[in-house]
Amino acid sequence: MRKYLPIVIILGVLAILFFWFISIKNGAVRVNQDVSKEWGNVETTYQRRNDLIGNLVKTVQGSADFEKSTLEAVIKARSEATSVKIDPTNITPEQLAQFNQAQGNLNSSLSRLLVTVEQYPDLKSNQNFLKLQDELASTENQILTARTRFNESVQKYNNYILVFPNSLFLGNYKEKPYFDAVAGAEKPVDVNFNFDNKEDKK
Numbered sequence: 001m002r003k004y005l006p007i008v009i010i011l012g013v014l015a016i017l018f019f020w021f022i023s024i025k026n027g028a029v030r031v032n033q034d035v036s037k038e039w040g041n042v043e044t045t046y047q048r049r050n051d052l053i054g055n056l057v058k059t060v061q062g063s064a065d066f067e068k069s070t071l072e073a074v075i076k077a078r079s080e081a082t083s084v085k086i087d088p089t090n091i092t093p094e095q096l097a098q099f100n101q102a103q104g105n106l107n108s109s110l111s112r113l114l115v116t117v118e119q120y121p122d123l124k125s126n127q128n129f130l131k132l133q134d135e136l137a138s139t140e141n142q143i144l145t146a147r148t149r150f151n152e153s154v155q156k157y158n159n160y161i162l163v164f165p166n167s168l169f170l171g172n173y174k175e176k177p178y179f180d181a182v183a184g185a186e187k188p189v190d191v192n193f194n195f196d197n198k199e200d201k202k
Contacts (some may be wrong), residue, residue, distance in 0.1 A: 027160060031156055042146045042150050044146070050081065053110060053136075073109045081106040092177065
C-alpha cells in the first residue's frame with residue numbers, strides 16, 4: 001500500500017487544486033452577474049426618467065405658445081440617450097462615457113426646459129405637470145443610488161479578478177470601468193420652483 005501513497009497524495013493535491021480553481025471561476029461568475037444586475041437597475045431608473053420626460057413633453061406641448069426650440073432639444077436629447085445601449089458583460093470605458101454623455105446632454109436640455117416653464121403661469125399651476133416634477137425629482141435620487149450601487153459592484157468585481165492568485169486563472173475576465181459623472185451631473189435636475197412669485201406682468 002505504501003507504494004501507492006505518493007500517487008494518492010498527488011491525486012489528492014490535484015483534486016484540491018481542481019476544486020479551488022472551480023471555486024475561483026464560480027466566484028468570478030457571481031461577481032460578474034452582480035455587475036450585470038446593478039447595471040440593469042441603472043438602466044431601469046434611466047428608463048423611468050425617460051418615460052417621465054416623455055410625459056412631461058406631452059404636457060408642455062399642450063401649451064401652444066411654448067418655445068418650440070426648447071422642446072425639440074429635449075426630444076432630440078431623449079432620443080439620443082435612449083439609443084445608447086450597453087452590454088454590461090463587455091462594457092468598455094468608451095461605451096460608458098458615451099452613455100454618460102448622452103444622459104448628461106438630456107439632463108442639460110431638461111434643465112433648460114424646466115427653467116423656461118417659469119415664463120408660463122398656466123404650466124406652473126398644471127397639476128399633472130407638478131406631479132411629473134415631483135416624480136422626476138424622486139427618480140433623480142433613484143438614479144444616483146443605482147449608479148452608486150453599480151460602482152460598488154464593479155469595485156468588488158475588479159478586486160476579485162485582479163487580486164493574486166485569482167488573476168492567474170481569470171485572464172479572460174477584463175477590468176470594468178466605473179460610472180463617472182459628467183461635469184455638473186453630480187447634482188439632480190432642479191425641479192423646484194418658487195410658486196410664491198406673482199405672475200409675470202402683462
